Amino acid sequence: MTTLGIAITGSGGSTPNTRLDNDTLSQIVETSDEWISTRTGIRQRRLASPEMSLSELAAAAAQEALEMAGLSPSEVDLVVLATSTPDDLFGSASRVQHRIGAPQAVAFDLTAACSGFVFGLVTVAQFLRTGVYRNAVLIGADILSRWVDWSDRRTCVLFGDGAGAVVLQRTSPEDDGLLGFELRSNGAQNGCLTLDYSHRSHALVENLEVSQGNYSRIAMNGQEIYKFAVKKVPEAIEKALFRANLTNEDLDWLLLHQANQRILDAVAKRLNVPSEKVISNLARYGNTSAASIPLALDEAVRSHQIQTGDTIAASGFGAGLTWGAAIVKWGGAA
Template structure:
């Protein structure tokens, strides 16, 4: 797909999760549910939750430091930082704070929001800066603390989400290892998964009224999202494979957004990818939104499962609705 002659390599990864975890048995003390009910429907058995003192920037900084170390560069060499998140510490953006905490003072830093598709959208965005020759070293972070926005009395949603961060380093290279991608959005289904602002009118003067309010807890139509994911994700992966001139049989690993084990299994089945090629860690972490793909990738790399040269088909999907896929070769 690269028309400009500059390649992209993913050379480092890192991840971080809060120390505190909440398993299904303890969650059943908060809301009417059970380990059997949750695990059978989602594959999730536990999730990590940030406490009141832990910030998104803290988690993202730890994950970034690990990725920078694996890539063998220094923070001063980073040209660009992209933070994919839907739960920034500051509504004006958190990437700049992470830049300061890392000491990456030469880097441009900004947030981007595409919910659970954020890391995939960020990966494609970061690669364009490298392919055009503007930047050589990009830090891409996916991080979310959605426990801030969960209704803990709603068992349809509170069982799903956990907190975490994952990061990768992308570097300019002679050979392009981002082999193909496809991104999609459908705003007509926006109401299926939302973290919506709810305004209340406040009169300032006669004839002048503004809206004051806050964001409301996450709402989701689980059946709609399931049907959307199992239909659209295989399609977008196939399109990305076509752009990469690869067949399904050439994929070493399937790395999906960690939303629900049933979705992971259904997508793999539709693509005829054997179960042993699925990377999954949502049993331990739940749905960490934009963090889920880089968090699972980092674990697989550090466990020695994913090796240099492995071809990974990765897809994110979620609110927006948005979805996308990338085909990339790990390492340099």
């Protein structure tokens, strides 16, 4: 069977209007702008209001991506929502499908935390490359502010809310925009970053109990995550480059999950990628989990920083632990 190609033809982004800067955050927890910015590179983050839904954010980003691609929602065959914070534990992709007016599309959620967008990109590509679907919308969206412990300065300073999306379209093999990828998981380190289920026993009848409860709050071992990221992310990118028959010097841009500026700098240094090729919007949005890569991509495209035909190494990493890299070309004919 002939393997077809994919083209990334549109991008979009959406963030809440409410900004929480470091000075204001210091009124909530013992910290300061200097402490946060020097350790993370973050200056502010966006927070969703109590009334805002994840589906609303995700749909807004998807609509922008469809508009850029010049694609009608009725032409969309597939909607994949990468998120760890759905409105409904059963999933929110179908809500997004309805919001954007894509009744013909099949929709499902994908959960891989901060790696979700890269995992979603590779997943969607398989449906297009095999000819099953022609047009897809991939969204990364999270509202982590609802699961942050606002008394824990190690984590509450990091996270923000947002959504980013891309349109992926089937194309000819010679125009394939996914040049190589590498996906990895290591459950042995799962405890380094968690949002665990917290339960209590509930007796139904004598000698019969079930568990009932809710999810707790984000907990993270920051030192272990840092060590994991600066070692594993360059390895994944190098393997993806090898599969693409490219080298570091062929890259126009390095687009990493926006977790911490120190991680971005360390990974770029290990790969010998100059700082001017590293895309970062971390200072304005913080860590938006699955949204961070497509949100930064969209800003770079709309500011004409990324041009059609540019080669990008995108890499996500986080809870699971999961990590992955994809070498892609921006734009192209569908």
